[in-house]
Amino acid sequence: MSDSSAGRAGAPAPAGGASAAHPTKIVRLRHPWRIVVAVLLLVLVAAFVLDAAQREAFDWPSVGKYVFDQRISQAAGYTLLLTALSMIIGVVLGVVLAVMRQSPNPVLKSIAWVYLWVFRGTPVYVQLVFWGLLSTIYQSIDLGVPFMEPWISIPTEAALSVFWLAVIGLALNESAYMAEIVRAGLLSVDAGQHEAATALGMGWSKTMRRVILPQAMRVIIPPTGNEVISMLKTTSLVSAIPFTLELYMRSRDISVEIFNPVPLLIVASLWYLAITSVLMVGQYFLEKRFARGVGARPDAAPGAVTGVVSVPDANAPDAEAAIGTKHGGDAR
Amino acid sequence: MTDRTIADGGASAPMVLAEHVSKSFGSNEVLKDISLEVRRGEVLCLVGPSGSGKSTFLRCINHLERVSSGRLSVDGRLVGYREVGDRLHEMHPKDIAKQRRDIGMVFQRFNLFPHMTAVENVMEAPVQVKGVSRAQAKARALELLARVGLADRADYYPAHLSGGQQQRVAIARALAMDPKLMLFDEPTSALDPELVGEVLDVMKGLAKDGMTMIVVTHEMGFAREVADTLVFMDGGVVVESGDPREVLANPRHERTKAFLSKVL
Numbered sequence: 001m002s003d004s005s006a007g008r009a010g011a012p013a014p015a016g017g018a019s020a021a022h023p024t025k026i027v028r029l030r031h032p033w034r035i036v037v038a039v040l041l042l043v044l045v046a047a048f049v050l051d052a053a054q055r056e057a058f059d060w061p062s063v064g065k066y067v068f069d070q071r072i073s074q075a076a077g078y079t080l081l082l083t084a085l086s087m088i089i090g091v092v093l094g095v096v097l098a099v100m101r102q103s104p105n106p107v108l109k110s111i112a113w114v115y116l117w118v119f120r121g122t123p124v125y126v127q128l129v130f131w132g133l134l135s136t137i138y139q140s141i142d143l144g145v146p147f148m149e150p151w152i153s154i155p156t157e158a159a160l161s162v163f164w165l166a167v168i169g170l171a172l173n174e175s176a177y178m179a180e181i182v183r184a185g186l187l188s189v190d191a192g193q194h195e196a197a198t199a200l201g202m203g204w205s206k207t208m209r210r211v212i213l214p215q216a217m218r219v220i221i222p223p224t225g226n227e228v229i230s231m232l233k234t235t236s237l238v239s240a241i242p243f244t245l246e247l248y249m250r251s252r253d254i255s256v257e258i259f260n261p262v263p264l265l266i267v268a269s270l271w272y273l274a275i276t277s278v279l280m281v282g283q284y285f286l287e288k289r290f291a292r293g294v295g296a297r298p299d300a301a302p303g304a305v306t307g308v309v310s311v312p313d314a315n316a317p318d319a320e321a322a323i324g325t326k327h328g329g330d331a332r
Numbered sequence: 333m334t335d336r337t338i339a340d341g342g343a344s345a346p347m348v349l350a351e352h353v354s355k356s357f358g359s360n361e362v363l364k365d366i367s368l369e370v371r372r373g374e375v376l377c378l379v380g381p382s383g384s385g386k387s388t389f390l391r392c393i394n395h396l397e398r399v400s401s402g403r404l405s406v407d408g409r410l411v412g413y414r415e416v417g418d419r420l421h422e423m424h425p426k427d428i429a430k431q432r433r434d435i436g437m438v439f440q441r442f443n444l445f446p447h448m449t450a451v452e453n454v455m456e457a458p459v460q461v462k463g464v465s466r467a468q469a470k471a472r473a474l475e476l477l478a479r480v481g482l483a484d485r486a487d488y489y490p491a492h493l494s495g496g497q498q499q500r501v502a503i504a505r506a507l508a509m510d511p512k513l514m515l516f517d518e519p520t521s522a523l524d525p526e527l528v529g530e531v532l533d534v535m536k537g538l539a540k541d542g543m544t545m546i547v548v549t550h551e552m553g554f555a556r557e558v559a560d561t562l563v564f565m566d567g568g569v570v571v572e573s574g575d576p577r578e579v580l581a582n583p584r585h586e587r588t589k590a591f592l593s594k595v596l
Contacts, residue, residue, distance in 0.1 A: 198396065200433075
């Protein structure tokens with residue numbers, strides 16, 4: 001009797017040792033509407049899939065035919081290469097710009113500020129068109145003293161292929177965004193870390209490399225992962241240069257051949273999705289690597305239970321709450 | 333511990349010598365004409381209300397702050413400057429870093445490197461700054477962790493250590509560079525009361541082994557028991573200094589009396 005009434009009222013276990021003597025039965029809160037909504041959605045998705053499977057415009061046989069076409073997989077390779085190269089250059093330049101913006105030297109600071117102003121303030125498509133016109137604007141790249149015969153003169157078109165123009169265009173734009181991401185990461189590290197390293201006799205660059213950057217990485221990686229995925233898709237804009245061997249333009253070319261744009265769009269999307277998925281897995285492992293020593297991970301600490309029982313216990317609810325909100329954020 | 337004999341050649345040069353040191357942040361003068369001397373092997377406790385400039389003075393000693401005027405030298409060498417004729421030339425950051433190797437510092441908030449385990453924290457500076465081999469540095473680090481009573485916590489990350497344990501790792505980390513001088517900036521102020529003792533015990537051990545120490549602290553019991561000299565600062569000046577038992581029992585100045593009546 002007393003048990004059931006306590007359970008219904010949802011009151012905390014009655015005081016005293018009663019609950020230990022005969023355990024109270026707990027009835028979990030039920031969520032019937034979740035199931036209703038899920039079933040409804042499943043029905044809708046099933047209807048869409050069944051319809052799509054029969055619709056001729058999707059032309060599934062062509063999708064199957066071209067999804068592993070050599071031209072397409074080669075184009076995906078170019079897309080990946082463009083993404084990788086421009087991200088690498090973008091990150092390196094971004095770090096340099098971030099450090100310049102942090103520097104006490106006003107000249108370096110202003111240069112970085114103007115750079116960011118220009119490259120963040122104009123559309124990347126417009127920038128790419130400009131890079132495409134580079135060889136029209138500057139016919140040759142000259143090295144030497146101004147107003148005198150140049151020592152070396154190379155025709156621009158020979159020096160820079162459209163592929164490299166695409167890489168440069170994407171990388172310079174990206175570096176402006178990466179600079180702000182890196183700067184945020186540097187600012188997130190406690191000033192005491194810099195002091196502790198300094199007091200140990202470590203120089204500025206060692207302090208950055210060994211102490212500040214590894215901690216900043218935790219803040220830098222998630223938005224950088226975002227940038228990589230965003231870059232993967234931005235590569236489809238390099239047709240502005242025009243560089244046409246990447247995934248999107250290649251699939252457009254083929255769709256012109258077969259007079260149907262839809263299946264090749266699906267093929268391109270599938271490849272973009274596949275690459276993005278792989279990148280997300282990579283990001284997960286990178287984040288795990290740089291989360292070393294952060295937060296309460298009671299089960300990860302070897303033998304943490306011995307001697308410091310109270311510490312993990314006290315932290316456990318917090319940790320759970322943090323994980324809970326994180327998942328909530330992901331779900332959205 | 334007044335009877336403790338001062339280590340090698342103490343008479344020749346004091347470990348720390350401050351002559352008319354002043355320091356301003358903008359128009360705010362936080363240190364005003366400080367002169368004091370710390371002998372080799374001496375333990376000096378700096379006490380005073382917050383904002384009295386004691387932490388700033390400590391940070392000047394290893395050049396985390398630049399003095400505005402006056403001369404400050406450690407082991408007979410000016411800190412952060414090179415004297416040429418009658419001028420002081422600012423040193424290159426690399427040379428200042430070299431000077432800092434010999435001065436260990438322990439912070440109020442520990443400032444352990446959170447992405448490294450306890451033993452990695454202790455190894456970091458010897459490996460990166462002195463170029464000691466990893467194996468050698470690790471052996472020494474484990475020895476130092478054992479000395480502060482944390483041999484079984486070597487592979488723990490700071491987040492999994494209590495405040496007292498973190499501070500003891502921080503002390504081991506500073507000791508790993510074999511400093512001639514140890515600076516403690518309120519080492520127990522961020523600790524729960526029951527954890528203060530374990531850190532003070534480590535510091536007492538260091539004092540007994542003859543380490544020259546300057547300790548900014550609010551622990552009057554520690555000052556009375558361990559310090560050779562107690563310096564009371566207020567408003568950026570040294571109000572009074574002397575034997576800790578003497579100063580604590582019979583403060584001569586009103587300000588010292590007022591402060592001690594609050595903390596004792």
